[in-house]
Amino acid sequence: MRSRLAGGVLATILFTAFLPGVAHAAPRASEPVYDYAKAVRETVWVDIGHDGDGDGKPDRVAADIVRPSEATSRVPVIMDASPYYSCCGRGNESELKSYDSAGKPVKFPLFYDNYFVPRGYAVVLVDLAGTNRSAGCADVGGASDVDSARKVVDWLNGRATGYSAKTGGSAVTAGWSTGNVGMIGKSYDGTIANGVAATGVAGLKTIVPISAISSWYDYYRSDGATFGFNPDGLAQTVEARNSGQNCAAQNQVLKQGATADGDYGPLWADRDYVTHAGNVRASVLLSHGVNDLNVKTIHFGQWWSGLNVEKKIWLSQTGHVDPFDYRRDGWVDLLHRWFDHYLLGVDNGVQNGPQASVERQPDQWVDQSAYPAANEVATTLRPHTGGSLGTAAASGTASFTDNPNLGEDTWVTNPGSAALTYSTGTLKTDLQVSGTSAVTVTATPSTASARLSALLVDLGPATIRNFAGSGEGIKTGTTENCWGSSTAGDDACYRIASADVKKVNYTILSRGWADLANYASLSQERPLTPGTAYTMTFDLASTDHIVPKGHALALIIGGTDGSFIRGPAQPGRVTLDLARTSASVPLAGVVPAAATHPALDGGAFVPSQGRADLR
Incomplete structure (x- = not known):
């Protein structure tokens, strides 16, 4: 069924703004005066x-x-x-x-x-x-x-x-x-x-x-x-x-x-x-x-x-x-x-x-008014032993064992030994992440090759677009509306889509990946010596997201995120120096005192898979 909107119907009033010799007021919009x-x-x-x-x-x-x-x-x-x-x-x-x-x-x-x-x-x-x-x-x-x-x-x-x-x-x-x-x-x-x-x-x-x-x-x-x-x-x-x-x-x-x-x-x-x-x-x-x-x-x-x-x-x-x-x-x-x-x-x-x-x-x-948000501040968040995430200095070490068979959703719901989770604890006010974050790690691999992945996660229930579904957040209906003029060979009418929504208990709002062998240069990887510490900084994806009051912001760090990247030749154990590991996150709002993150209630979540089609 088709419904024709005003946006697709030819107007009868001539748009004279650009006709020579015609006096006119300053135009506000071009009008459809030509026969398609x-x-x-x-x-x-x-x-x-x-x-x-x-x-x-x-x-x-x-x-x-x-x-x-x-x-x-x-x-x-x-x-x-x-x-x-x-x-x-x-x-x-x-x-x-x-x-x-x-x-x-x-x-x-x-x-x-x-x-x-x-x-x-x-x-x-x-x-x-x-x-x-x-x-x-x-x-x-x-x-x-x-x-x-x-x-x-x-x-x-x-x-x-x-x-x-x-x-x-x-x-x-x-x-x-x-x-x-x-x-x-x-x-x-x-x-x-x-x-x-x-x-x-x-x-x-x-x-x-x-x-x-x-x-x-x-x-x-x-x-x-x-x-x-x-x-x-x-x-x-x-x-x-x-x-x-x-x-x-x-x-x-x-x-x-x-x-x-x-x-x-x-x-x-x-x-x-x-x-x-x-x-x-x-x-x-x-x-x-x-x-x-x-x-x-x-x-x-x-x-x-x-x-x-x-x-x-x-x-x-x-x-x-x-x-x-x-x-x-x-x-x-x-x-x-x-x-x-x-x-x-x-x-x-x-x-x-x-x-x-x-x-x-x-x-x-x-x-x-602006992107990133006008009041955002690049804030350094540091992971602490015990699972907290805050602005205070940290110390100690923590380790994970790379498992390329696991991906980001498992890291959030059941990380086991494959990833490390750090959380701000329950927020008392909204916290906006607006811009591009970066993670710096000082990591000691147990083998000669290592991957790094990091996530920023909003821990808490929400209704979101089902971006991992077949329509990537939309459902296409059968009703059409029309935008302009049609001919026998070129139809101006298109099916109307609506939001495809899903209830979730967490939202991954930013992610990034790196090869530790590129710690010194993106143009030339270098061999890693097992037992030696290397420092590397890599970007996370740009976003604009509000972590609402009552939720928590979490930083998860692991090895190979199997949802997206290829694993190393020799997956092994990676140890982080927490005193020299941090995330720079563009925040608008106040980060509360760090506390261990709340447990998930085991509800629904959105599986995230990398896509290799460019259309």
Whole structure:
């Protein structure tokens, strides 16, 4: 059943703000005045200056374009550059591109074209090199991937060459474009938006990265520890339906560069956008689920911290989910105002007001003046013998025995000898964790190899989104609503999702992993000598979470978290020097006197498993 909302119905009032010679008041929003059914639909192949498939010809990427045919002036562009338009699909309904018998694009996945083209925008969907109809090979976040989109931005600004065909053809210019581009996308697509923004390319006015990677190292590795999957596998997945190209050499480069030892090397440095965040000129509207175990939340935290531009952030309780599927009305309204401001120049004030919007409970959102919270303080918490966690100095030692067969949920409910738990005790007031935490350990391994893992845990009952479920916190219904205009080949209507909730007795709010052999350098692991103490600091995932009054905040430290990372060659016993072990946690609130943590009552909990699919 379909219900049509006002957001998807064409208005009859003309938006005259950008028509020459017409007197008007300052506009507040673009209006849907153009006929979507009459829109120009075309493909331009843009030369990106690479030869990834080694055929001796510069690679051209396919940019599928839909734009209003009646526009009397140039229009700005909303771009989504993706490797998934033929292999895996986009959005909750896994939409693919489609074409007519002449190769003209018909289906543009997602609602961006249906909603924004009638409002005076062009939508450009780019096939990354080596995918769908583009030449070349995927290089998983490298120069070819980034240039697949950057060169299209250049073409839209008259600085690159486009053609009417994949090979041969005639030159095509973008005389219809203002040159103002906003990039948007979830997961891999949002990652490319980050990468393009990090080049500082002129004409890119804003990006909207949703659940996006900021450093590919941190997608496949964590402070020397490995998650067990590698970029060559992803490359082969997205290249699978692009026949006639030989990408074996490029895939071998990915395989060899992603070394099994977990070290940070040249391959990862070339795909680390955080190091170039200072180049970003575009504004940023960022969205991420704080329970995303696919693109883990360290990605948004480190990217956000490196940006020095106008920015806003949405943080949901979901996993790897687009805000269109958990807060649809508000998200479309925000996108509309955001693109109007940064691409059309509408003075609507969207850049003002609270910087962050955070989901505290399922479907319950609060605005926050800043992220991290304005009153957060990096607080050093120290584990004490007896299981307490507080700010006072500590002494003594504690040991655990690494068991790679166990994971984080067992550590919380029944750690045994595999992990160590330290707690603040019952809180008398709410305690907010807002930002990125780090753990420093001084550890003595009994063998020549060791892994480290740490968790921050909210001990207490709650109703949360079931982020470990199949929908990662949402349930998709059968009723649809519509966002823009439809044609026979491109439907603007999407199934409505609701919150999938679960009662739990604890919530893991942040986690991190490391290889102790990288204690001195992330770029080169060093042999460990059994019986020797090593000090190492590693980050935990970024978050914004309130541990409520009556709950406790716990720090759990163990070896191999089998839910996520690979174990060492020789798992053994690890002893911590508690005087030189601590966690730096960004807190708003008061940490009470340390006390042993409350026992769990054995109720339900959320099993957490690492995910290796990037969609």
